Amino acid sequence: MSQLHIAGGHLSFTHDGKPRQLFDDINLSITKGESLVLLGASGCGKSTLLNVFAGFQALDKGQVILDHQPVTSPSGQRAVVFQDDALLPWLNTLHNVEIGLKIQGFAKAQRQQLAYDYLELVGLEAHAQQPIQKLSGGQRQRLGLARALAVKPDFLLLDEPFGALDALTREKMQALLLTIWKETGVGVLLITHSVDEALLLATYLCVLHGPPTTIIDRAQPSFARRFLKGETVRNIKADPEFSVARQQLLDQLLEVI
Structure with missing residues (x-):
């Protein structure tokens, strides 16, 4: 282990x-x-x-x-989630989850699907295209978790x-x-x-x-x-x-x- x-x-x-x-x-x-x-x-x-x-x-x-x-x-x-969610305000919900996958070299279609899967895991799939400024505090923390988990730490x-x-x-x-x-x-x-x-x-x-x-x-x-x-x-x-x-x-x- x-x-x-x-x-x-x-x-x-x-x-x-x-x-x-x-x-x-x-x-x-x-x-x-x-x-x-x-x-x-x-x-x-x-x-x-x-x-x-x-x-x-x-x-x-x-x-x-x-x-x-x-x-x-x-x-x-070792993925980190802070009290301050540290989301990227110029990206929407889906793209915030994608960012780590993009850095890892995943192709666009694959990283979009993976990002959506992790948004679904945290209950944010309906907000995939939403600007993060419109998310509540709890939704932003859910998004932070999805982004951290997407790179499969x-x-x-x-x-x-x-x-x-x-x-x-x-x-x-x-x-x-x-x-x-x-x-x-x-x-x-x-x-x-x-x-x-x-x-x-x-x-x-x-x-x-x-x-x-x-x-x-x-x-x-x-x-x-x-x-x-x-x-x-x-x-x-x-x-x-x-x-x-x-x-x-x-x-x-x-x-x-």
Whole structure:
């Protein structure tokens, strides 16, 4: 099974002429077919770790390894979805999904069909020719997911992609992400500061504190797999077991703030 791994990661920066450590000897793995969620307060280093996994940020010491090979730059194997959707405003919905396929050298007819297939996967097929300025926030995030998935990555890296959405749209997007994970088998790394979101979407959950970034707990919640077996998000969140786990995580986070 394909695996993406930070091994012995060290990273620091200089502030006011003094070195400041971001993290020291971090070890983290994402396995294809699993969902790793990094949970922690703003500023604890979650997004920096995602940037390291993506190849946007080099380590001072240590390595990022994909299937026993060092990672030194971004690649289509690791697609990234940001909170700011970063769509191209001069392209319509379909063409935004096509862009990665065009870079990969797909012929026009093939990339159009593939782009439409991924718009269908996220429920945007009826908006294929629409200017992105006319899409809602939730639709724009769906489009970001379709664009990332179209290049068929092994790993999907998401940096708080639902943070700006209203509660109802956010829950719908969480269910969509679980469905995509089930249907594609992609490995997921999700960054969030939402306890509910972390519990629902993680098969592996790391609780972070920092800076310097420290992993203060690791867990394997069962709720994402329950969704894959047919339970609804609404039923899972209403389960007393979910409430107990939520309170335990909140207590843990409040202790270190």
